[in-house]
Amino acid sequence: MKTSQLERMAPLFRNVHAIGKKMRPFSDYVWMCEVDEQKGLAVGKTYRNAKQAPAFMHSIAEVERKKVEVEMSASKFISIMVDGSTDSSVMEEELLYVRSSRAGKVKVQFVGIQALEKADAEHVTDAICSMMSAVSGSEDEWKEKLVACATDGAAVMTGSKTGVKPIEQSYIKEEFLSAGHETPDAHQSRRYKTKSPDTERVNASQRNQAQGFCKWATDGATLKFCCFMHDTLTHLGNLSVTLQQSCLTVADVDSCLTSTQAVICKYKSRPGPMLSKVLDSTSYEGVRLSHSDTSQMMANKDKLLDKLSESMDNRFSDVGSGILSNTKIVSFQQWPNEYNEDFGDSEVERLIDHFRPVLISAGVDVDLIPDQWTIVKSYLYKEPTTLERLTWSEANRMLRGSCPDILDLLALVLCMPASTADCERGFNVMKIVKSDWRSSLKCETLSDLLMMHLSSPSIKDFDPSPAVQVWHASSLRSRRPDLMENRAAAVVEEVEESEGSVCSSSFEDSEPSVYAL
Known part of the structure; x- marks a missing residue:
């Protein structure tokens, strides 16, 4: 492609990229090109209709898919995160992310989204295989590297007989992780549109509602229970924020979950910071509190704490048991303060036994791993203070040659996902892109839009050159970025030639007139 043509197409691709990043309709592409022309940019006259915008969008998305393919090809182990939801057209969509770890760095990348004819295990599995094969060299390549699959707790995913779990475990090298989210039941609360009991011109019904609410709000037991809920929900909120981190490991989940459970269980014997302020007080913010029996409140508090602890144990039961309990060796927070020659040895042995087939297929010498684990520990414990801020990326840089x-085994553990929060964020973007006004978007176009919005660089850092080259090479016929300009030049040339021939013939036909005087 000529440099002049590349420079002319670059502003057009930038406009399409900005449309995808800002989730604007394709119709904006036309007037954006007109604005560029008024600014004096050489955008030409070709490929400036709204129908070209999806084609340019596809080329930009293909560049990002190529990056995913390169990362998967360079990684020895991968995991996938998958979740399903309905879009604005009430069509079941399956969204897929891939997680990899290379040189101690964890990377989570969007793969695609695909509509399902039927939301059963067979169609979900076919959609996963189709999307993964599109960004992989071959179907067998990604299956050989797959070590874990994270989903939500839906029956179609985790069912032992008709779910996706038994189908994918035929080639997966790890337990099927149900590490997603659970949507609590929606409880509708009655909204009281009330006014102060002292307000004038208030009807009797509203006055009674306001008086009842005021009495309930100034009750000492009620306020104390609200303060207790504030303390408890603060820690549960921090736990939720931690679980939503993109590069979170299973070991980090176990550590954060254990500390959260310890704190809320401690509230059974001692009050939290908010409850301590009002426990022995008879007023709050200058409002006098009515005295009431708090024994029922204390009993309800203990029941709630027991139920919360039980629910967390049931929801995350697989984190602290089975093969997942051995992943704590990748968390420096769980390493002992002083060197222990036996630390992690049993965990490493169990990980080797469980992942032996996939490790061998990746070219890892499993017999050398125990000795290399001892070398890693002794080397990192030379400077104990560095463990607090050490990362596995730095450890790889120091020890890649000797261990x-x-x-590689630790990279396998790091690539195991702990939640499907990335899928939930992807669905939030999908519902913004495919709104009620754009419910007729094709699945391919939706996948391109999501790929560009979630994976491509920002508007400031976007380089359109690779996408332009992909677009130019993707056509069976040669692209003609100068088509409209060449046509206009040909028309002008034809007009000039016709005008020149007319003038010439007129001159030849005219003869000088001689008048006799």
Whole structure:
């Protein structure tokens, strides 16, 4: 492609990229090109209709898919995160992310979204295989590297007989992780449109409602229970924020979950910071509180704490048991303060036994891993203070030459996902892109839009050159970025030639007139 043509197409691709990033309709592309022309940019006259915008969008998305393919090809192990939801057209969509770890760095990338004819295990599995094959060299390549699959707790995913779990475990090398989210039941609360009991011109019904609410709000037991809920929900909110982190590991989940459970269980014997302020007080913010029996409140408090602890144990039961309990070796927070020659040895042995087939297929010498684990521990414990701020990326840079096999095992553990929060964020974007006004978007176009919005660089950092080259090479016929300009030049040339021939013939036909005087 000529440099002049590339420079002319670059502003057009930038406009399409900005449309995708800002989730604007494709019709904006036309007037954006007109504005560029008024600014004096050389955008030409070709490919300036709204129908070209999806084609340019597809080329930009293909560049990002190529990046995913390159990352998957360079990684020895991968995991997938999948979740399903309905869009604005009430069509079941399956969204897929891939997680990999290379040189100690964890990367989560969007793969695609695909509509399902039927939301059963067979169609979900076919959609997963189709999307993964589109960004992989071959179907067998990504299956050989797959070590874990994270989903929500839906029966179609985790069913032991007709779910996706038994189908994918035929080639997956890890337990099927149900590490997603659970949507609580929606409880509708009655909204009282009330006014102060002292307000004038208030009817009797509203006055009674306001008086009842005021009496309930100034009750000492009610306020104390609200303060207790504030303390408890603060820690549960922090836990939720931690679980939503993109590169979170299973070991981090176990550590954060254990600390949260310890704090809320401690509230059974001692009050939290908010409850301590009002426990022995008879007023709050200058309002006098009515005295009431708090024994029922204390009993309800203990029941709630027991139920919360039980629910967390049931929801995250697989984190602290089975093969997942051995992943704590990747969390420096769980390493002992002083060197322990036996730390992690049993966990490493169990991980080797469980992942032996996938490790061998990736070219890892499993017999050398135990000795290399001892070398890693002794080397990192030379400077104990560095463990607090050490990362596995730095450890890989220091020890890749001497301990490659144990670092590959740790990379396998790091690529195991702890939640499907990325899928939930992807669905939030999908529902903004495919709104009620754009419910007729094709699945391919929706996938391109999501790929560009979630994965492509920002508007400031976007380089359109690779996308332009992909677009130019994707056509069976040669692209003609100068088509309209060449046509206009040909018309002008034809007009000039016709005018020149007319003038010439007129001159030849005219003869000088001689008048006799």
